[in-house]
Amino acid sequence: MTVDQTIIEIDRALRTILAPARSVRAVPGSNQPDVELDVAQKRHVVGLMRINHCGEICAQALYQGQALTSRDVAVKEALRGAADEETEHLAWTEQRIAELGGHKSLLNPLWYAGSLTMGLVAGALGDKWNLGFLAETERQVEAHLDGHLLDLPEEDVRSRAIVEQMRLDEIRHAETAICYGAAELPQPIKAAMKMVAKVMTLTAYHL
Template sequence: MDQLIVEFDKALRTIFAPARSVRPVPGGDLPDAPLSDSQREHVAGLMRVNHCGEICAQALYQGQAIMSQDASVRRELQQASNEETEHLAWTEQRIAELGGRKSLLNPLWYGGSFALGLLAGKLGDRWNLGFLAETERQVEAHLSGHLERLPAEDQKSREIIAQMKTDEARHADTAIGLGAHELPAPIKAAMKLMSRVMTTTAYRV
């Protein structure tokens, strides 16, 4: 029961409480670039997608950590989760600066990702790590795409996404170093499809 309460508290904090960052916000000392209304709306939409992705990451890691039997895997998941919390704080702040809002479907994204994390964790720690590595690879590619779609003059958003991309790549490398199994191609394709549905929806809702 105590563990259930702790996990439920984590979920509520992730979805509804303001996230906090130990590290300074990347680009926080840069001036805001003059953006048109349409550009600000576009960037806010991209940041909403990134914030939603971090909500999903928190839920995935929480579910995976609950099922993991290996202390080193749990430590890695916790470290990744801590940095994803910082990403939450950075994207949340940038959304507010742009006059945007977070996704209205965050509770739904969290619940679905938590269930996937439990499933991945139940398959065993090597597959658990494989799921972590593939998730981070796909997120890194997704962030690279956002860097291409951002207005060139919006350096504040670029700094945030660039640091997130660096962190995600490191998480993937660590998981591989701990013995992650390579996921089968159909599972990778299914993950990409689910990610596409989430990102397309979160950009607008």
């Protein structure tokens, strides 16, 4: 990797962790009236949205690492395209957290570093495993968002709209990875991914 490329990747990482994210698409649910949540509900919704924001930080790092080590130009482009949509998810969840008076995860730099490492390793294993890792990640995120839709207050239409659109995007990312030739990951790797995700979600809900 050239010096210029290195600078670009460092800038990408710093902007993801430190700078406000921006979205080309309108924030889902922004045209819906907000509702008054009680203290407990607001704390819970903030915790869930913080988990989602943290997950998008991790997704950015994963895609960055995978794109850096991918050998196929088409795969690199697919990863970058997915990363652009994940940036929009960052913006949506960040805005919703701010609207509810919450804060982003204090451990985002740690999660980013760990996810970047995982992405680099996945990419180094070859494109079919790289894409397999992406597809499985998106499947697990989809299941995780399904749980949030069941857990969010019915009246909180703004948060629900964000999560619903994120879910649709994640499904499409998984389908794209499969179309490009994703391999099915061994069950122990899937289980390990779920365990890491569980640690992240439990921590990010509070911190």
